[in-house]
Amino acid sequence: MRQLLTTTELTIDDIHEILSDAEEFAEGKIWRPNKQTFVSNLFFEPSTRTKCSFELAERKLGLEVIPFEVSTSSVLKGETLYDTVRTLESIGVNAVVIRHNKDRYFDELVDRVQIPLINAGDGCGHHPTQSLLDLLTIKQEFGGFNGVKVAIIGDIRHSRVARSNADALVRLGAEVVFSGPEEWFDESLLEYGHYEEIDFAIRTADVVMLLRIQHERHESKGFKSASKYHEAFGLTEAREKTMKYGSIIMHPAPVNRNVEIADSLVECERSRIFKQMQNGVYVRMAVLKRSLEKQEGGKVNVINHQKWTVAY
Amino acid sequence: MRQLLTTTELTIDDIHEILSDAEEFAEGKIWRPNKQTFVSNLFFEPSTRTKCSFELAERKLGLEVIPFEVSTSSVLKGETLYDTVRTLESIGVNAVVIRHNKDRYFDELVDRVQIPLINAGDGCGHHPTQSLLDLLTIKQEFGGFNGVKVAIIGDIRHSRVARSNADALVRLGAEVVFSGPEEWFDESLLEYGHYEEIDFAIRTADVVMLLRIQHERHESKGFKSASKYHEAFGLTEAREKTMKYGSIIMHPAPVNRNVEIADSLVECERSRIFKQMQNGVYVRMAVLKRSLEKQEGGKVNVINHQKWTVAY
Amino acid sequence: MRQLLTTTELTIDDIHEILSDAEEFAEGKIWRPNKQTFVSNLFFEPSTRTKCSFELAERKLGLEVIPFEVSTSSVLKGETLYDTVRTLESIGVNAVVIRHNKDRYFDELVDRVQIPLINAGDGCGHHPTQSLLDLLTIKQEFGGFNGVKVAIIGDIRHSRVARSNADALVRLGAEVVFSGPEEWFDESLLEYGHYEEIDFAIRTADVVMLLRIQHERHESKGFKSASKYHEAFGLTEAREKTMKYGSIIMHPAPVNRNVEIADSLVECERSRIFKQMQNGVYVRMAVLKRSLEKQEGGKVNVINHQKWTVAY
Numbered sequence: 001m002r003q004l005l006t007t008t009e010l011t012i013d014d015i016h017e018i019l020s021d022a023e024e025f026a027e028g029k030i031w032r033p034n035k036q037t038f039v040s041n042l043f044f045e046p047s048t049r050t051k052c053s054f055e056l057a058e059r060k061l062g063l064e065v066i067p068f069e070v071s072t073s074s075v076l077k078g079e080t081l082y083d084t085v086r087t088l089e090s091i092g093v094n095a096v097v098i099r100h101n102k103d104r105y106f107d108e109l110v111d112r113v114q115i116p117l118i119n120a121g122d123g124c125g126h127h128p129t130q131s132l133l134d135l136l137t138i139k140q141e142f143g144g145f146n147g148v149k150v151a152i153i154g155d156i157r158h159s160r161v162a163r164s165n166a167d168a169l170v171r172l173g174a175e176v177v178f179s180g181p182e183e184w185f186d187e188s189l190l191e192y193g194h195y196e197e198i199d200f201a202i203r204t205a206d207v208v209m210l211l212r213i214q215h216e217r218h219e220s221k222g223f224k225s226a227s228k229y230h231e232a233f234g235l236t237e238a239r240e241k242t243m244k245y246g247s248i249i250m251h252p253a254p255v256n257r258n259v260e261i262a263d264s265l266v267e268c269e270r271s272r273i274f275k276q277m278q279n280g281v282y283v284r285m286a287v288l289k290r291s292l293e294k295q296e297g298g299k300v301n302v303i304n305h306q307k308w309t310v311a312y
Numbered sequence: 313m314r315q316l317l318t319t320t321e322l323t324i325d326d327i328h329e330i331l332s333d334a335e336e337f338a339e340g341k342i343w344r345p346n347k348q349t350f351v352s353n354l355f356f357e358p359s360t361r362t363k364c365s366f367e368l369a370e371r372k373l374g375l376e377v378i379p380f381e382v383s384t385s386s387v388l389k390g391e392t393l394y395d396t397v398r399t400l401e402s403i404g405v406n407a408v409v410i411r412h413n414k415d416r417y418f419d420e421l422v423d424r425v426q427i428p429l430i431n432a433g434d435g436c437g438h439h440p441t442q443s444l445l446d447l448l449t450i451k452q453e454f455g456g457f458n459g460v461k462v463a464i465i466g467d468i469r470h471s472r473v474a475r476s477n478a479d480a481l482v483r484l485g486a487e488v489v490f491s492g493p494e495e496w497f498d499e500s501l502l503e504y505g506h507y508e509e510i511d512f513a514i515r516t517a518d519v520v521m522l523l524r525i526q527h528e529r530h531e532s533k534g535f536k537s538a539s540k541y542h543e544a545f546g547l548t549e550a551r552e553k554t555m556k557y558g559s560i561i562m563h564p565a566p567v568n569r570n571v572e573i574a575d576s577l578v579e580c581e582r583s584r585i586f587k588q589m590q591n592g593v594y595v596r597m598a599v600l601k602r603s604l605e606k607q608e609g610g611k612v613n614v615i616n617h618q619k620w621t622v623a624y
Numbered sequence: 625m626r627q628l629l630t631t632t633e634l635t636i637d638d639i640h641e642i643l644s645d646a647e648e649f650a651e652g653k654i655w656r657p658n659k660q661t662f663v664s665n666l667f668f669e670p671s672t673r674t675k676c677s678f679e680l681a682e683r684k685l686g687l688e689v690i691p692f693e694v695s696t697s698s699v700l701k702g703e704t705l706y707d708t709v710r711t712l713e714s715i716g717v718n719a720v721v722i723r724h725n726k727d728r729y730f731d732e733l734v735d736r737v738q739i740p741l742i743n744a745g746d747g748c749g750h751h752p753t754q755s756l757l758d759l760l761t762i763k764q765e766f767g768g769f770n771g772v773k774v775a776i777i778g779d780i781r782h783s784r785v786a787r788s789n790a791d792a793l794v795r796l797g798a799e800v801v802f803s804g805p806e807e808w809f810d811e812s813l814l815e816y817g818h819y820e821e822i823d824f825a826i827r828t829a830d831v832v833m834l835l836r837i838q839h840e841r842h843e844s845k846g847f848k849s850a851s852k853y854h855e856a857f858g859l860t861e862a863r864e865k866t867m868k869y870g871s872i873i874m875h876p877a878p879v880n881r882n883v884e885i886a887d888s889l890v891e892c893e894r895s896r897i898f899k900q901m902q903n904g905v906y907v908r909m910a911v912l913k914r915s916l917e918k919q920e921g922g923k924v925n926v927i928n929h930q931k932w933t934v935a936y
Contacts, residue, residue, distance in 0.1 A: 038680060048396060052378055053403050056350060059376045060404075064683045066676055067379065067691065079878045084672060087877070090901035091677050092684075253399070254391045277402035360708060364690055365715050368662060371688045372716075379691065565711070566703045589714035 003116045006126040007164035021286035032062040038093045040066040044100045057284035089115050116291035131164045133280040145172035151201040153179045154211030157186050166192035180233045203242045210251040210260045226259045235261040248272050315428040318438040319476035333598035344374040350405045352378040356412045369596035401427050428603035443476045445592040457484035463513040466492045466523030478504035492545045515554045522563040522572045538571045547573040560584050627740045630750040631788035645910035656686040662717045664690040668724045681908035713739050740915035755788045757904040769796035775825040778804045778835030790816035804857045827866045834875040834884045850883045859885040872896050
């Protein structure tokens, strides 16, 4: 059983294996488990993209998706995450995908449930399948990572993706720099790369990787500062013109148009934003395959004919 | 790719083709696309009937339905309808069915997404599959439309169905009249048919087509006027007795019992109300088939190996 | 067509037949209807366990599950349960599973719809598949019911399960006693068994069957009394030590840890709590099979080519 909780737990070999499987899926490869297999997606936060992407990946692998709606679940009666997952395990679900607003929610589950967990985002912490789809997109574009300069721009401190992407990219041989408002830079990121002034970063990067501004987390600043943000740190039409030949634009979406990026650039020739979404399905197929193919047949965390041993 | 946004965009030939396919499905015909095909139903308004009916039609065609719940989607983070649909398209959804409370919501999508859109109702505007199921029910009953007199009765001004049904029926050769409260009649409907006094309309029609009173839109009038409405314009037991031999009762449902129609008549011999629901599935199968069978294999609005061309 | 509304309507032979089918499913038996079959789960109350368990049972039988979300349905427009179920029947759903907070909600449906209804819990009344999974768990453990002493402990008055379990167990030959707060005992339960003091009941029972404390129904008593409840009537670590060799612990879940049962005992050797959940799937498969295998092919409560007979 191989779960996926964080990108940092993956070795370079693991990453290459997943990306290589994902590329095969992108080319039409078919892989399906050899028995009826059930999976459930537990999303404790709103999400279109990630949830639908997992759903599609699961269907393409022929998995049966057991719907789980938080709003109609026993979580409302105060049930813990552990009891919810153990319940799903007991009734025969073979893997769970979880998104939760609590950092490292999975710590209470690891080693206590026997089915694989796939982390679809925890708090401000990790979002490994997002990182992997970013890596796949870069690999497809440049053939590899050596010497590719990636500028990660925006709300770095609150981004699930910034830290784990930086970690993986550096390990894979890429060069990482950060930009955006300096107050959102975080000293702890220095181990991956330094801070660069926005115009320089955009002009010199092979990959301009924009992060989503979390309106939810910066509410007080309002719309006025949204357009100010665009001027100061967004990918404006003017800045895009300074980008290197062959360089690309990435964004995890949903995009705040005219904040992180000019509306007119969302689908421009350099943009890989919708390509990233497409890649998300292939990466998730690879991650699910990896979790399921090593599972022993029908193992469930209840002894099947659990009984007291008879005392003679 | 053939979408379905309004009934008016359909030619007489289109309508006959859809009805003819629907009749074949009613008789047990099986049609399935020759590859795994994904569809998503985006319902921004509550609906049992239409949503479940599409879902059933989709399953009968062997389609994979990707669940989309507005209440847990990124629409809550302010994502536009366009970005939502483009996302679904990017991850591999092959067609979307949409119901939205905004009139002509689809204008912002047409020509910007490459997958077929099927309109499951927009604002007070159009609801083409409802019209088509009404047409199928009439055709099954009378063998055709020529000379069939249809009385459309009730809240004509706010009805999605009244206008598009009237338009299609007239084009197909039927005679259309309107009845109900005169203040709900609309001058613009005169191009399809005139207004008739309620007792005369019911006595002379082949099809008594009742519309749902939108309590949501006439709240101030309260229950008292609901029973007054029934007396004045509803299909009472007394009025039903005056109906022609062979004439039928239709209603798009959900029915307000004892308002538009007496409780005892909802399932009477003349009533085709539940038959209409049954026909809804067959019509939707025909519409989905029409949208999917002309699709080119696997075409998605992202170039599959989108890359910058290499400059030598 | 065989529905399942209450446990009391089942004969001893019916129960043995269902348990025997369930045991076969537990051993890997495969049964599937010979045509595409649709089922819908209508849950008007929150539930993880029961809803997911039915969903899994349905998928294992190869059924197509038509999603029905109360929060986005026409029930919000005031549609009755009868009209909702008739709608589903008309569009081709072959069976419905319903959970509703109204006692005997099914009385308005019986004999008025032609598809089987499976009761997944009504008000404080019945929850037959929960009873059946409890019976299966006891049968697996003790080989049968004769002479097995079952102590049902807790909120007996408000429990769906207490009364119907007691009735079935007594009919099957088991001995039933009740314990917990005396004010929650109900004179009408005396026909099944007497009240016993908690320590004696736990010490002498083969099955300690704990009921969930309905916080929702005893809100005023607060957390303080929750720990008091545990001391007075819960399965504490001390009481567990007094249990007979070979005796087991059951609970319908979700568990209130350290209220009905000590946290450390939820997954102890005696506990069959997660085993019960696993059994729930097999029992529901048996119940669904029983409802579907006797159905006549494609019968729907609308005459397929419903028309007026032609008068010559």
